[in-house]
Amino acid sequence: MLRIALVCLHTSPADEPGSGDAGGMNVVVLHQAQALASLGHDVEIITRRSTTTAPPVLTLGDNLRLRFVDAGPAEPAAKGDHENFIAEFSRRLSTLGPYDVIHSHHWFSGMAALPVARARRIPHVQSFHSIAADDSTPLSDGERSESPGRMAGESWLARESDALVAISEAEARTIESRLGGAPERITVVSPGVDSDLFAPATSEPPSSPRAPYAVVAARLQPLKGLDLAIEAIAAVSPDLRPELVVSGDASADFDGYVDELSRLAELRGIGHLVHFIGPQSRETLAELLRQARVVLIPSHSETYGLVALEAAASRVPVVAAASGGLREAVIDGVTGIVIDSRDPEVWAQAITRLISDGDEATALSMRARERAETLSWSHSAEALLRVYDDLVSRLAVA
Known part of the structure; x- marks a missing residue:
C-alpha cells in the first residue's frame, strides 16, 4: 500500500467542473484518486481552503x-493570485503526512510541494495540465497575462521533479520542447471516462425548446473560444440551426465574460437560441450530452479535452479545434471532426453535415462510443501506479 498525496493548491477536485477554476484537471484528479483508493492505496487530496465552512x-x-489547508484568505481568489499563497501553503503541507509519494497538479502545487518532497527525501511527481506560452505569444481578447513566476517555475519543476506525467502526447512534447523536461522522465497517462454515467440515450429526446441543440461545456473564459461557437451557430442556415446550450461559469478572473458572450449572440441575431445554464453536476451534464445533436470544443488550447471523451461515451459526435491534445481525444473522421481553422463558416459547415447527414453522425458516434469503452479510470490509475512504484522502488534501492 502506498500513501499518496495529490496536491491541488488552487482548486478543489470536489468542485463541480465548469464552476470557478474547476475544469478537466479536477475531473482527472478526483477520478484517479478514487481509482487509486479502490486499489487499496491510501490517498489524500490536498487543496487550499477557499471557504470558512469546509471542515x-x-x-x-x-x-x-x-x-483543506489554510493559505491566504478563506475565500475564492482569482487563479493568477494563487502564486501569492505558495509559500504559506508549502509550510502547511510540510506538517502533513507521512506520504510515500507526492504528486502535484498544476505549477502552483508543484512550487509548494517539491521543496517538501525534497526535505523528506520522497519522490515528487509533477503534472502541469496547462503550460504557459512564451511571452511573445499574443493573448486572446480579454485573456489575463500569466502569473509572474509561472514560466520560470514550470521550467524548474520540469528539471527537478522525479517524474513528469502528461495527459497527452501533445503535452509531453510541450514539456520537453518548451520546459526542457527530460524525455526519459515523461510518462503519458491518458484519462479515462465513466462509460456507465456517460452513456447513450435509450430513447428519443423529449420535445423541448432546446431540441435539437449543440452543447459547449467548459469554464467560461476566452481561452475556451466560446465566441467561435456562437459565431458558428449563427452561420448555420436558419432551417437547420440548432440551439446552443452553454454549461459552465466564469471564474473570478473573467467577471462579465458571460455578458460579453450574450451581447455577441444578440448581435448575431441568435440571442434567443443561446442558453447559459451555469455549471452542472456530473449526472446532469451526462443527460445534457446524451440528448445533444453535437458537442462543440472550440478551445484555443487544450492539453486533452475530457468533454470530448465524455461526449464520445455518450455516443454524440464532436466538432473540435485542432489544438493540443484534442487531436488525440478526437480522431478526425473516425470519432468526430477536427477543424484546423477558426473560420465560423468552416465550423458551420461541419455542424450542418452532422445535423443533416444522419448516417455520418451515427457512424462517428458509434465508433466514438466503442473507443470510449476501452478507456477507464482504473486503467488510468494503474498506469499512474507504475510511475509511483518505479520511483519508490528506486528510492528504496538507493
Missing part, C-alpha cells in the same frame, strides 16, 4: 480524503 478533512470514500 479540515472530508472523507470521500474508503482510503480517500480531501484535506
Whole structure:
C-alpha cells in the first residue's frame, strides 16, 4: 500500500467542473484518486481552503480524503493570485503526512510541494495540465497575462521533479520542447471516462425548446473560444440551426465574460437560441450530452479535452479545434471532426453535415462510443501506479 498525496493548491477536485477554476484537471484528479483508493492505496487530496465552512478533512470514500489547508484568505481568489499563497501553503503541507509519494497538479502545487518532497527525501511527481506560452505569444481578447513566476517555475519543476506525467502526447512534447523536461522522465497517462454515467440515450429526446441543440461545456473564459461557437451557430442556415446550450461559469478572473458572450449572440441575431445554464453536476451534464445533436470544443488550447471523451461515451459526435491534445481525444473522421481553422463558416459547415447527414453522425458516434469503452479510470490509475512504484522502488534501492 502506498500513501499518496495529490496536491491541488488552487482548486478543489470536489468542485463541480465548469464552476470557478474547476475544469478537466479536477475531473482527472478526483477520478484517479478514487481509482487509486479502490486499489487499496491510501490517498489524500490536498487543496487550499477557499471557504470558512469546509471542515479540515472530508472523507470521500474508503482510503480517500480531501484535506483543506489554510493559505491566504478563506475565500475564492482569482487563479493568477494563487502564486501569492505558495509559500504559506508549502509550510502547511510540510506538517502533513507521512506520504510515500507526492504528486502535484498544476505549477502552483508543484512550487509548494517539491521543496517538501525534497526535505523528506520522497519522490515528487509533477503534472502541469496547462503550460504557459512564451511571452511573445499574443493573448486572446480579454485573456489575463500569466502569473509572474509561472514560466520560470514550470521550467524548474520540469528539471527537478522525479517524474513528469502528461495527459497527452501533445503535452509531453510541450514539456520537453518548451520546459526542457527530460524525455526519459515523461510518462503519458491518458484519462479515462465513466462509460456507465456517460452513456447513450435509450430513447428519443423529449420535445423541448432546446431540441435539437449543440452543447459547449467548459469554464467560461476566452481561452475556451466560446465566441467561435456562437459565431458558428449563427452561420448555420436558419432551417437547420440548432440551439446552443452553454454549461459552465466564469471564474473570478473573467467577471462579465458571460455578458460579453450574450451581447455577441444578440448581435448575431441568435440571442434567443443561446442558453447559459451555469455549471452542472456530473449526472446532469451526462443527460445534457446524451440528448445533444453535437458537442462543440472550440478551445484555443487544450492539453486533452475530457468533454470530448465524455461526449464520445455518450455516443454524440464532436466538432473540435485542432489544438493540443484534442487531436488525440478526437480522431478526425473516425470519432468526430477536427477543424484546423477558426473560420465560423468552416465550423458551420461541419455542424450542418452532422445535423443533416444522419448516417455520418451515427457512424462517428458509434465508433466514438466503442473507443470510449476501452478507456477507464482504473486503467488510468494503474498506469499512474507504475510511475509511483518505479520511483519508490528506486528510492528504496538507493
